[in-house]
Amino acid sequence: MTGRFIAVVGPSGVGKDSVMEGLAAADPTLCLARRVISRPATLGGEAFDGVSERAFRKAEDDGAFILSWHAHGWHYGIPQSVALEVAQGRDVLVNLSRAVLPQAQALFARFCVILLRADHDILAARLTARNREDAAEIERRLARADFAMPLGIPHQVIDNSGPLAQTIATIRQHLSQTACDAGQSNQKMMP
Secondary structure: OOOOEEEEEOOOOOOHHHHHHHHHHHOOOEEEOOOEEOOOHHHOOOOOEEOOHHHHHHHHHOOOEEEEEEEOOEEEEEEOHHHHHHHOOOEEEEEOOHHHHHHHHHHOOEEEEEEEEOOHHHHHHHHHHHOOOOHHHHHHHHHOOOOOOOOOOOOEEEEOOOOHHHHHHHHHHHHHHOOOEOOOOOEEEOO
8 A cells, every 4th residue: 555645734834844743753654755945954944955946956857856846935846755655655744835735636646734724923933933034024924824725635724823742643643544545525623
């Protein structure tokens, strides 16, 4: 049986990376996808492969990514190796843009989406604390926080305004109850 492609999406500052790291720590069978980003590694954040924009575009042209997109002034790519992991039966957690969810859904039979949400004030505080964006960029990111999900994408809404451990437990419960097959219904779970 193939593994599950588990997309974790949500607005900037919602805690996607912290949630994914916590899930992988709680369940070693989960694999974390390592993104390639045209952003200097010195800006911090998730563990990623930082490359120049030129190197990113070359890799993209060479077919190195199964999915790629542009957001917030940077280019993001999911390596082809993620498809191999899924094909070998591994469940893979992927920090993904909502904009490429339809492409991901078309690629993976066992596809599910965790949509993280958090209160506006919490998002603002987290964005400020990570010290990667200036005030104007934080405002732009907050304005996009309610970006709609693409139509036809089944997803699970999880509130990450509270303790991280509670969010992780809620997601683990959800993942234990679903195969993430096409056509799962949208639900909302509160930790």
